[in-house]
Amino acid sequence: MNSLTTYLFLAALLFSLGIFGVFQRRSLIGMLIAIELMLNGASINFMAFNRFLAPDPIVGQIYTLFIMGIAAAEAAIALSIIVAVFRRLGSINIERAQELRG
Template sequence: MNCLNTYLIIGAALFSIGLLGVLQRRNLIGMLIAVELMLNGANVNFMAFNRFLAPEPTVGQIITLFVMGLAAAEAAIGLSIILALFRRLHSINIERAQQLRG
């Protein structure tokens, strides 16, 4: 159970579920959560490669912390954009947001 393939399958499953969520959701908040799930799947893969293959144990942890900080910034910016769209359109549906094209 403690092998690289197990962690890679879990990371790929998280990434795939997130990708499916981005493609299937029409709600902007649901899409944002799905993107976060994709980033967490990538983080699991970084940590798995770090644990089993990296000569320096802190490299994968630093990359994972950097990606987590990037995900937090992306979530804050994404939520502020969604809030601005909601104030303008009174909806967070993606079809309504496409009406803003000029």
């Protein structure tokens, strides 16, 4: 289990699951969770590359910390807009938000 390929594979899997989820999910919360999965895939990549290829300095770990912080800010903004969507449209299903077309 101690090889770079394992981690890269795991990260790619998480990332693909995330992309699949974004297209598959109809609920905004579900889409948000899928996006978090994609970010986590990138975080694992950074950690793995850091651990196996470029151990010094610990840039990868710093990146992961930043990604976590920024993802939290993103979730806060996304949830606040989702609350606004729910108040205006009465649902957080993306199919209800189809006014704009053309």
